[in-house]
Amino acid sequence: MTIREVSVSAYREALPVLTLSAVGGLFAGVVLGGMEEELRVIPGLLVLVPALLATRGNVYGSLGARLGSGLHQGLVEPRFSVGDRRVNAAVAAALANGILISVLAAVMAYALLSVLARSVAPLSTLVAIALIAGVLSGLLLTAAVVGVVFVGYRRGVNPDTLAGPVVTTTGDVVGIATMLFAARLVLSLGVGGA
Secondary structure (H helix, E strand, C coil), X not given: CCHHHHHHHHHHHHHHHHHHHHHXXXXXXXXXXXXXXXXXXXXXXXXXXXXXXXXXXHHHHHHHHHHHHHHHHCCCCCCCCCCCHHHHHHHHHHHHHHHHHXXXXXXXXXXXXXXXXXXXXXXXXXXXXXXXXXXXXXXXXXXXXXXXXXXXXXXXXXXXXHXXXXXXXXXXXXXXXXXXHHHHHHHHCCCCCC
């Protein structure tokens, strides 16, 4: 293959996914704009937004990379099977890391804002929101990553081309949506506020 052919092939695979990423990012921004009340009532929630979104991309991007490597090496079949130990281990590790880092981010945000003498919601509120959002987004992102990587691979698309943009976009949309849901749930239970 010539350099031109490789470039055209790469753009053909990546451009549609990157376009969807831009649209998804805008949608996540619209959802974030709809969180004005929650951001006002739960001081410190805004500090959690970039931390939780970044960790979604990092944790579930690693899952996509592991699956892609396994597919390229022939160690993983491009279908989800309950008995596939490699896929199960990768999924379990991603979920555990995603949930753990969500809670850790909440604790760190609380500590940082407290040290800076800034207004911050109770630690239990931030942890509850991060935990709920971490579990829900983890389950949804795991399904999305596994599905997209396996389906894309079966259709002849390089999973490495798909995993990054899909995880980033889906992570932003799902991360913000689950954070909004978690904040509203926590507030409805009377746990939120400064």
